[in-house]
Amino acid sequence: MGLLEIKKYPNPILREKCSSVKEITEEIKKLIKNMFETMYANDGVGLAAPQVGIKKRVIVVDVGQMPIALVNPKILKKKRKTWSMTEGCLSLPEIAVEVKRPQEVEIEGLDKYGKKVNMKVSGFLSRSLQHEIDHLDGILIIDKVGFLKKRRLIKQLMKITS
Numbered sequence: 001m002g003l004l005e006i007k008k009y010p011n012p013i014l015r016e017k018c019s020s021v022k023e024i025t026e027e028i029k030k031l032i033k034n035m036f037e038t039m040y041a042n043d044g045v046g047l048a049a050p051q052v053g054i055k056k057r058v059i060v061v062d063v064g065q066m067p068i069a070l071v072n073p074k075i076l077k078k079k080r081k082t083w084s085m086t087e088g089c090l091s092l093p094e095i096a097v098e099v100k101r102p103q104e105v106e107i108e109g110l111d112k113y114g115k116k117v118n119m120k121v122s123g124f125l126s127r128s129l130q131h132e133i134d135h136l137d138g139i140l141i142i143d144k145v146g147f148l149k150k151r152r153l154i155k156q157l158m159k160i161t162s
Contacts, residue, residue, distance in 0.1 A: 002034035003041055004052035006090050008161045009154075013050050014091055015138040018057045021071045024114040028058065032069045032112050035060045044090045046128045048135030051091050059132035063124050070117065073109035073133050078102035085124075087131060087141050093160050095153055097141045101130050 007013055021028055031054060039047040039060055049058040057072045084100045104122040107129055111117050121129060131141070142153045 002030070002037055004034050004038045006038065006042060006047075007051055007053050009092050009140070009142075009157050010161070011091075013053055013055065014135070014140060016050065016055055017138055018048075018050055018055045018136045020057050021110075024071060024110065024112065028056070028071065029112055031056070031058060032060060032071075036062070036067060036069070039090075042090050046132045047090065048132045050135055050138075057136050059129070059136065061125070061128045061132060063128050065125060068125075068129070069112045070107070070109035070129075071112070071114075073107055073129070073136070075105050075130065075133060076108050076118075077106040079104040079122075085127060087127070089131070089141055091135075092140065092142065092157060095142070095157060097145055097153070099127075099131075099141055099144045101127050105130060107133075 035047050035052060038052060045063050046061040049056045059070050059073055061068045079102050081103045082100050083103050084098050086096045087099045088096050105126050106120045108118045142150050
């Protein structure tokens with residue numbers, strides 16, 4: 001079993017943009033496997049590579065429909081209709097934030113075999129994929145709230161993680 005350490009806020013890697021994966025190697029396949037194991041062991045529904053200290057554009061998500069691993073994912077289209085829901089994050093322990101996101105998105109990426117994948121997703125799967133893709137660009141859920149609330153959440157996080 002390859003459980004990885006989940007990086008917690010304020011670890012600087014959580015704020016960095018990740019680099020694209022040039023090719024799907026055995027190392028990337030092992031990373032994906034270990035990310036799934038780590039996500040499940042921590043009762044998560046999604047995990048991005050920077051959350052385990054790897055600056056690569058790799059995410060895994062499982063909201064109960066089927067496990068999805070995407071390499072170099074990007075959002076191609078966002079529907080105008082949005083919805084709000086409380087989100088948590090394995091890198092931000094004990095924090096829950098109301099986040100407004102597009103209800104439906106079209107996403108492109110590579111699967112763990114290097115095959116191009118294009119999917120239109122909605123609902124909780126859409127939300128989870130958007131959340132993980134944000135991580136690849138150094139964006140956290142605390143960035144989705146106003147200045148004062150963000151400041152309060154950061155103070156709370158610093159108490160929890162120190």
